[in-house]
Amino acid sequence: MSKHGLISNLSQYFGARFTAMLLGLFPIEQNLESARGIGGLLYKFDRKHRKRALENLRASFPEKPQAELEYIAERSMQHFIELVMDVLFTTRKINLEKWHNYVHLDGLSEGLKIVLRGKGGIMLTGHYGNWEILGYTLATLGFETYSIARPIDNPYIDSWLLGVREKQGQIILSKRGVTTTAQEVLERKGILGFIADQNAGPKGMFVPFFGRMASTYKSVGLFAIEHNVPVIVGYARRRGVKFEFDIGAQDIIYPEDWQNYPRDLYKSELHYVTARYTKAIEDFVREDPTQYLWIHRRWKSRPKDEVAGSVAGVG
Numbered sequence: 001m002s003k004h005g006l007i008s009n010l011s012q013y014f015g016a017r018f019t020a021m022l023l024g025l026f027p028i029e030q031n032l033e034s035a036r037g038i039g040g041l042l043y044k045f046d047r048k049h050r051k052r053a054l055e056n057l058r059a060s061f062p063e064k065p066q067a068e069l070e071y072i073a074e075r076s077m078q079h080f081i082e083l084v085m086d087v088l089f090t091t092r093k094i095n096l097e098k099w100h101n102y103v104h105l106d107g108l109s110e111g112l113k114i115v116l117r118g119k120g121g122i123m124l125t126g127h128y129g130n131w132e133i134l135g136y137t138l139a140t141l142g143f144e145t146y147s148i149a150r151p152i153d154n155p156y157i158d159s160w161l162l163g164v165r166e167k168q169g170q171i172i173l174s175k176r177g178v179t180t181t182a183q184e185v186l187e188r189k190g191i192l193g194f195i196a197d198q199n200a201g202p203k204g205m206f207v208p209f210f211g212r213m214a215s216t217y218k219s220v221g222l223f224a225i226e227h228n229v230p231v232i233v234g235y236a237r238r239r240g241v242k243f244e245f246d247i248g249a250q251d252i253i254y255p256e257d258w259q260n261y262p263r264d265l266y267k268s269e270l271h272y273v274t275a276r277y278t279k280a281i282e283d284f285v286r287e288d289p290t291q292y293l294w295i296h297r298r299w300k301s302r303p304k305d306e307v308a309g310s311v312a313g314v315g
Helices: 003-023 028-045 047-060 066-093 109-117 131-140 155-165 182-187 219-227 255-259 269-287 304-314
Strands: 103-106 121-125 145-148 171-173 191-195 205-209 212-216 231-238 245-253
Touching: 028 047, 028 066, 047 066, 066 131, 109 121, 109 231, 109 245, 121 131, 121 219, 131 145, 131 191, 131 231, 131 245, 145 182, 182 191, 182 219, 191 219, 205 269, 212 269, 219 255, 219 269, 231 269, 245 269, 255 269
Parallel strands: 103 245, 121 191, 121 231, 145 171, 145 191
Antiparallel strands: 205 212, 231 245
């Protein structure tokens, strides 16, 4: 790292820690209100992300009027800033004594049974609600879980937030200094966590998501099929405007489901698993679309036949 890069990273780190200290002087509800104000300003002045959110929403909800789409887009950007505030207060609020004041288990009993069996499994979610709370709460309750996460570019901020995430026992498998692999977690019959709604690029598997084909990582399905473990599709949905969440399981995909998948509808077991968990993510997003991260480029990559058709149509 260059001297300039070191100074820049340290400045960002100390600035973030100082800001977190100042925010800690105020109640979480007041900070969440401020977050909504900041998010509203971002929606107003950040033309690039406002445009992207509205384009994604128009394509996903063609039946909704423009005014409703604008409300969802603005509230989504506010929610993203609320999430930043949540992270700063999670370690103070979520612990063995007080977790039940802020987190409510909503139809998660079957998913917890799978975790307790000790035979391994995969738990995934999307960029929805407070995805950090899901793994953190399970770790607080004593469930050992491993989550795959992309490291933050600033190594000092990355180490700080890693400490927050792992405080209650959740183990983060990032690309920086990993000693345990995802493969090893499943071989030891552990629970492996994913955020599974990123764009996977041109080599991903294309499955429907809100009526459009979306490039999706194959790793979830490959791991599940190879290790014969169920896939739990979960969510952590905010209640209103508070630091309060419902945690639940939208769907559970068992090995016997893909072993007996309808072959007239799906190309393979892998295609079945990938399409089904993506549909489950879509289903919980539809429950409250304001909590989804509509600014991210979920549909950036396009299928080869679609691109070829576009090129052919140009001439």
